[in-house]
Amino acid sequence: MSNSKLNILTKGFFKENPTLILVLGCCPTLAVTTSVVNALGMGAATTFVLLMSNMLISALKNVIPDKVRIPSYIVIIATFVSMIDLLIQGFLPSLSASLGVFIPLIVVNCIVLGRAEAFANKNTVFDSLLDGLGMGIGFTIALTLIGGIREILGSGSFLGFQLIPAEYNMLIFVLAPGAFLVFGFVMAAVRYIVNKREEKKKHCAAE
Amino acid sequence: MEYIIMIIGAVLVNNIILVQFLGICPFLGVSSKVNTALGMGAAVTFVMALATLVTSLMQKYVLEPLSITYLQTIVFILVIASLVQMVEIMLKKVSPSLYRALGVFLPLITTNCAVLGVAINVTQQTIIPGHGFSVIDNTLYAIAIAIGFTLAITIFAGLREQLELVEIPKGMKGVPIALITAGILAMAFMGFANLV
Numbered sequence: 440m441s442n443s444k445l446n447i448l449t450k451g452f453f454k455e456n457p458t459l460i461l462v463l464g465c466c467p468t469l470a471v472t473t474s475v476v477n478a479l480g481m482g483a484a485t486t487f488v489l490l491m492s493n494m495l496i497s498a499l500k501n502v503i504p505d506k507v508r509i510p511s512y513i514v515i516i517a518t519f520v521s522m523i524d525l526l527i528q529g530f531l532p533s534l535s536a537s538l539g540v541f542i543p544l545i546v547v548n549c550i551v552l553g554r555a556e557a558f559a560n561k562n563t564v565f566d567s568l569l570d571g572l573g574m575g576i577g578f579t580i581a582l583t584l585i586g587g588i589r590e591i592l593g594s595g596s597f598l599g600f601q602l603i604p605a606e607y608n609m610l611i612f613v614l615a616p617g618a619f620l621v622f623g624f625v626m627a628a629v630r631y632i633v634n635k636r637e638e639k640k641k642h643c644a645a646e
Numbered sequence: 647m648e649y650i651i652m653i654i655g656a657v658l659v660n661n662i663i664l665v666q667f668l669g670i671c672p673f674l675g676v677s678s679k680v681n682t683a684l685g686m687g688a689a690v691t692f693v694m695a696l697a698t699l700v701t702s703l704m705q706k707y708v709l710e711p712l713s714i715t716y717l718q719t720i721v722f723i724l725v726i727a728s729l730v731q732m733v734e735i736m737l738k739k740v741s742p743s744l745y746r747a748l749g750v751f752l753p754l755i756t757t758n759c760a761v762l763g764v765a766i767n768v769t770q771q772t773i774i775p776g777h778g779f780s781v782i783d784n785t786l787y788a789i790a791i792a793i794g795f796t797l798a799i800t801i802f803a804g805l806r807e808q809l810e811l812v813e814i815p816k817g818m819k820g821v822p823i824a825l826i827t828a829g830i831l832a833m834a835f836m837g838f839a840n841l842v
Contacts, residue, residue: 462821465674466759470667513727517720525716540766543719547759549671615665616836619829623822631817 447566451573458581459629463549467541468582469618475598478586479579480534481541484523486575488545489554491519493571497559512555513546520545550578581625588621589613648774649786651842656790658838662760663798664831669760673799674824676754678810683803686754687796691789693733693755694764697726698788701765702781722765730755760795764788802831 457463464485471481492515496503503511524542528535535542545551554574559567590596593612595603611617662668669690676686701722709715734752737745755761768784777783805827814823 462674465670466667469670510724510727513723514720517723521716521719524719540763540770543766544668544759544763546719546723547762611833614836615667616829616832618667619825619832623825623829626825627815627817627822630822634817 444566444569448569448573451570451575451577452580453577454633456577456581456629457550457553457574458578459626460633461553462626463553464578465622466544467548468585469622471538471541472582472586472589472618472621473537473613474590474594475583475586477534477537478582480527480531481538482575482579482582484527484538484542485545485548485550485578486572487523488516488519489551489571489575489578490568491571492516492551493554493559493567494564496555497562497564497567500560508560509552509556512552516551516555517546550574585618585621585625588625589617592621593617652774652783652787653790653793655842656787657794657797658835659841661794661798661835661838662764662791663795664828664835666763668763669758669795672754672758672760673802673828674821676799678803678806680800680803680807683799684796687792687799689752689755690758690760690795691792693726693730693752694761694788694792694795695785696733697729697761698765698768699781699785700725700729702768702779702784705769706779706781718766718769722762726761726765760791764791798831798835802828805831 451457455461458465458468467481467485471477492512495515496512499511499515520543523545524535527538527542554570558570562570587597589612590598591602592609593614595601595605595608609617612621656662660666663670663673672686672690676682704721704725705715705718709718709721730752734745737752764787768787769779772778773780773783773787802824806824809823809827818826
């Protein structure tokens with residue numbers, strides 16, 4: 440795999456992380472990160488939709504007329520979302536119950552439509568596949584990070600294993616305010632690191 | 647009486663932004679001034695009521711009789727997208743002044759997960775116990791939810807107007823501090839938790 444292909448894949452992990460840097464797809468980030476399992480499930484479902492819709496849209500980019508491209512993208516995305524929704528309902532009913540309405544809401548997740556519009560309709564099928572996979576993994580990383588912090592602080596467990604006795608748990612972190620607070624602090628930390636890195640780069644370039 | 651309880655529940659107890667986490671994008675995006683926040687609130691109220699009315703009718707008279715509810719997601723998002731487009735075109739002709747006030751927000755609403763979220767939610771739960779699936783109840787519920795949206799976004803815009811004058815660390819500026827403020831606002835809304 441050449442360097443530029445690798446770059447397409449990995450840019451979503453950190454440098455252009457859809458959630459923490461580009462601030463897209465905030466609703467599921469806040470709503471489903473009460474535990475690591477939910478975060479991973481949501482991340483996997485979104486990655487599937489991103490990957491498939493990016494591939495199909497890229498393959499059809501010369502067929503879809505420019506004027507009706509947004510409705511066409513929405514139909515393509517909604518098809519894959521319905522597929523994954525039914526699959527999760529069938530095979531993982533407990534995950535389906537805890538994610539609830541947020542699985543069908545992947546349709547209106549700005550990340551999916553954003554990648555279709557910004558990347559898939561200009562690039563080759565393989566590049567779009569890598570981009571969708573990278574962005575999906577970046578989204579999953581962000582969700583898992585926030586989900587992990589919330590689960591450890593809020594219910595004292597990680598992936599269901601009890602780490603901290605129940606009487607020391609801070610319930611607020613699994614409730615609504617905790618979602619906003621953890622997301623805010625994680626985003627601030629990531630921005631601080633990214634700023635530091637860029638300053639360093641500039642510093643090196645100046646020398 | 648049951649309608650009053652339903653409205654209080656939808657506006658304060660189950661506030662769509664601060665409790666249900668729907669419609670966060672406009673909440674963070676267009677909430678820097680109180681006036682824009684009110685405009686967005688009005689546009690969302692209008693679209694949400696209309697969208698829930700139409701999708702509830704679709705659910706009751708098209709999807710369920712033909713037993714094709716698995717197409718719900720696709721049908722609802724198409725209905726909402728075309729509805730927003732139609733409202734935009736009609737407003738432009740009928741009331742140019744209202745169009746100027748709401749126009750910029752309308753395209754944003756198509757991808758606002760709050761509208762689709764409420765439309766799907768009302769098909770999965772009974773709004774008022776004992777009433778069953780009622781299109782009128784659903785529409786009233788959507789209006790109440792939208793009032794809750796407007797309330798949250800307007801309060802938040804007021805806070806953010808003040809926030810711009812405060813000196814904060816560089817990494818915190820913009821969205822992170824807004825999220826932390828929203829967290830504290832959500833804590834305040836937790837006070838309503840056992841109201842109904």
